[in-house]
Amino acid sequence: MKSLLKVSKNCLSILLVGILGATLCLTDRFVALEEDWGLASLFQLRGALKAPEHIVIITINKTSAETLQLDEDPEQWPRTHYAQLVDKLNQYHPSLIAFNIHFSEQHATKNDAVFALALASHKNVLLTSYIKQFSLRTAPVLNELTYERIIHPVTVLENAAIATAPFPIPKSLSTVKQFWTQKNSVGGVPTLPMAVFQCYLLKETYGDLLPLLQKLNPGLYNTLPASFEQLPKPQKTFQDIQSALTHNGTSLEQLDHFIRSASSTPEKKRLLHAWRSLINSNHSLYLNYYGGVGAINTIPLHHVLAAASLNAELLKNKIVLIGYSTDIETEKNQGFYTVFSGNGEGNTSPVEIAATAIANLIDASWIKPLPTYNQFFVLMAWGCLLIGIFRISPYKISLILIVALSMIYLGLAYFVFITYCRWMPLLTVILQTGFICLFESISHLRTLHQVSARYLPKNVFTKNMRHPDAMDSYGELMQGVCMASDAGQYTALSESMNPMALSILMNKYYSAMFPAVKACNGLISDVIGDSMLALWAKPVADTQLRIDACHAALKINAALQHFNQSPLHQLPTRLGLHYGEMRLGNIGAIDHYEYRAVGDIVNTATRIEDLNKVLGTRILVSGGVIEGLSGFMSREIGEFILKGKSQPITIFELLGKGNHPDPKLAPLLHAFAKALQLFHNHEWSKAQKAFVNLNKYYPNDGPTLFYVQYLQKYSPLLQEQNNTLQKPVIEIGQITQSWRYLPLDAE
Incomplete structure (x- = not known):
């Protein structure tokens, strides 16, 4: 019964420690630490990846401005240059072109018209809007009320583009780790990476989706043109199609069946799987960086405009993003710090972050943290496992087992990260392991001291431990x-x-x-x-x-x-x-x-x-x-x-x-002292009589009986001693050889 109770208490303590550790590790502070150190460590261990093949960046850098003899502020350039760029790029048949440049200010009407004509004629260009925050003071307490509003490109350009979308970047205290697929503060509008993905998906799979849409929503099907190029606003059409295909569970099941059984190319099926993954995902996703600055294929703007021709395969069917590099107007555009910026590669420009987000969406390769309940289970199970090992194994063996298990866990976390883009807790597990090992080590040392104290004084144990x-x-x-x-x-x-x-x-x-x-x-x-x-x-x-x-x-x-x-x-x-x-x-x-x-x-x-x-x-x-x-x-x-x-x-x-x-002993002690003094004075006969007389009154007094027997046996020998200046000495080694008196309780 006691053994069962002890086992039950141990199991309960292990479970409670595991739950407590898991709960603490899921607090905001630990989550922030996991992002800053755990996720960053996984990126550093993995290193750079091969650049995505379907994304190309046209970067507007300082050299391009100098070569083209233009203002250092690209937003002030004549928009005829951007029209020329669109026309030049479309000679190489890109899939989509997206500008991460704001065109919200009115320029020369003629130049805007030229740019708008280029946008409208090719029907594959997206423009960037931006979100601006406004403040209002309300009377009478003058509380400050803030709200956000989208600032669109000038109307003529917005109407000519196939879509416009903002690209706000969520930034923590240190690095950019995530991107938004939609911005809820301004009505849930898709962000630029999501808008590009939607248009790219629709363009690539439009012909495949129409038969499914005809089956699920004939009304919407009858309103759609036969080809993607005929769509006035592809992004709006995509949102209508997604609503039609995902409005209930049955529709989702049919979409899943369609994706599994579709006879499309692997590229199209990959896009459809990515779309399906996004439907149930959060609106904030973790970026899966391909590396530091320049990890994505990048071409300076002046190479495109100044070159007579480009490699025919360089832009064909690619998504082309156009944006600033970090070396142009540095006082306005400092770039962003990423997990690779600490390697001496500098900060990353917004257009590179946008390109990374778009590539992640297309490949469904954004970093996916374990769901909260799975993280809780992993951390709880890990804590219980470690505590359990310490409870059932000797201390040294426990440490060896925990080191081995930790290496296995770290290897598994790394494998899952590079293979499935799945992010398992790393730093929190290391901290949890370190804390449990420290706690158990202190407990072990305390137990060691407690046990050693039963064998050695504490100061002796401490000195021997030190030396x-x-x-x-x-x-x-x-x-x-x-x-x-x-x-x-x-x-x-x-x-x-x-x-x-x-x-x-x-x-x-x-x-x-x-x-x-x-x-x-x-x-x-x-x-x-x-x-x-x-x-x-x-x-x-x-x-x-x-x-x-x-x-x-x-x-x-x-x-x-x-x-x-x-x-x-x-x-x-x-x-x-x-x-x-x-x-x-x-x-x-x-x-x-x-x-x-x-x-x-x-x-x-x-x-x-x-x-x-x-x-x-x-x-x-x-x-x-x-x-x-x-x-x-x-x-x-x-x-x-x-x-x-x-x-x-x-x-x-x-x-x-x-x-x-x-009082009961006083007479005995007094009489014994007198008799012993006679013995010391070598008055053997008187001493013998005194001890014999004392023994009559105190027969159970051992020393009295000893002297009675000693004097009876050795009195003749004592009489021969002539040295009366020293106290007589009794040699125990001699008398015990033939001594006949032993107490009753002696062995």
């Missing part, structure tokens, strides 16, 4: 207290219990001990079976270390008394504390180190702990630990040479807190 190559030499010389512990009856329990049950018992046992050490600022250095080693250490001597160690010993004793109230298992525990110098640092070699204390203090503390077995006590401390401390009850036990040692050490029993003994 892993110096681990074998890491260590500091310290002054402090070492506490050794040992549990009675552990050997018997380990023989009778299975390892799992014993492990559970010992974890509970240490759960009672460790908090006392931590609460008193101690460090648990080592745990082996039933033994614990705890340290209180600083680089310089500090009385507080000894105070904390004594408090910890008393807390441990109290906690274990409560622990041992269990009727199942008891682990009576002995503690030994010693004060001195130690080296605290890493001990080990090659690929295994442990952080522990090294020095005589460790061995001595262990021997003092072991002395509890002989004396029948719980907490023994050396004189160095208790000397000079107030606030603790203790009694001196005597001078001992511990097993394996050569120097004597004064041992005290730590009994509790407070400067005054418990």
Whole structure:
């Protein structure tokens, strides 16, 4: 049940993180970042494309103005030059000609008439209008009201052209990324790229559409001429035809069937598919740039007008766009910044942007971002996948998997972009991946610190992380207290219990001990079976270390008394504390180190702990630990040479807190001190009598019983000692070989 609940929580957290990440990535800020960096990166990776074959630009540059000896402002040129240009271009049978030049100002009537005659005679020229914004101030608060209006070419030219359309360019803070197919702010009129596409489509497929139109809308069919050239306004006719073929679902189905089954040429079928794609598209499309400046076939104007003849195939059946380059009237025409402008190629002229948009429409190659709901699903699924990998895999393997999956995703995004002009989220996925990896790395590091803190002090872990190559030499010389512990009856329990049950018992046992050490600022250095080693250490001597160690010993004793109230298992525990110098640092070699204390203090503390077995006590401390401390009850036990040692050490029993003994213990402590003084004075018989007498009243006092038995056994030998200037020293290594007294809880 717990496992199922944990899995459910993990799944829910993964889903919530995925949804949150996807939602954030679809905000306006992230979408703008994706446009500026993600889309631009895909263009840069892809590089330039082959120029579209059906588009040619006639550019009006500074050289053309100088060669033709005309004004630098092309709008001021005599319009007879534009009439001459139209006539010259039509000698090479272009499909359409579109001027991205404004002819809204009235010029010489004769010149306008000549230009209008050229337009009307060829019936394949579109002119550009422009959108102007006006402001009105309304009383009484004088709020400013803005509106837009189309400024058309002069009437004689507008009537002669087959269509007129504006070409507004949506520009972000940095680059031109999109173009409009229609401008809703002025009544939804088609823009110049869309108008050119509509006229080109209608001209190329007019004969193919008539049979379908005859079937779907006979009324409109009967009003149409037999050929495209006979249409007075092709753009208006196209809009009527589109309305007739797309006004309901049935008509769209029939249009789809017609496009699939049409026996037209591949070029015409491609145009029809592009048209069908546009019907359900947004009115703002992303430009698919072919490259930087000059990526589309471009001919300077003076090459056309000044040349006797041109290559016959250069303009045949092509769409010819005429417009300014960026080097003419630079103070008015700075061009636009595109995704390729940063490569040192300069800004792109409006006519090149228009040509790019028209080519995109004809080829249906405009960049198509994933629909919002698909983006949400992709980003959510990606976030869930990454979080899921971190949840089920080790950290290092997770990073490797995520790097591999990220490379696969980037490769897929690039393939889809260059093959299908489909734009998958790129930067948002990278940011999402980076954020999740950063979050999981911080979480991993936090977990690593939490786990390491159970084995190493945080400062030690941090130092070793910073200098892993110096681990074998890491260590500091310290002054402090070492506490050794040992549990009675552990050997018997380990023989009778299975390892799992014993492990559970010992974890509970240490759960009672460790908090006392931590609460008193101690460090648990080592745990082996039933033994614990705890340290209180600083680089310089500090009385507080000894105070904390004594408090910890008393807390441990109290906690274990409560622990041992269990009727199942008891682990009576002995503690030994010693004060001195130690080296605290890493001990080990090659690929295994442990952080522990090294020095005589460790061995001595262990021997003092072991002395509890002989004396029948719980907490023994050396004189160095208790000397000079107030606030603790203790009694001196005597001078001992511990097993394996050569120097004597004064041992005290730590009994509790407070400067005054418990009234129940006061008589015992007073009588024991007097008897021990007799022992120290080498008055063996008197000392023996005193301890025997004390044992009658306190038969359970271990140190008293120890001295009774010790004096009974070694009194003859002690009588032979003549040195009364030194305190008598008890060598534990000798007496334990034949010692008959052991406390009841000893192993």
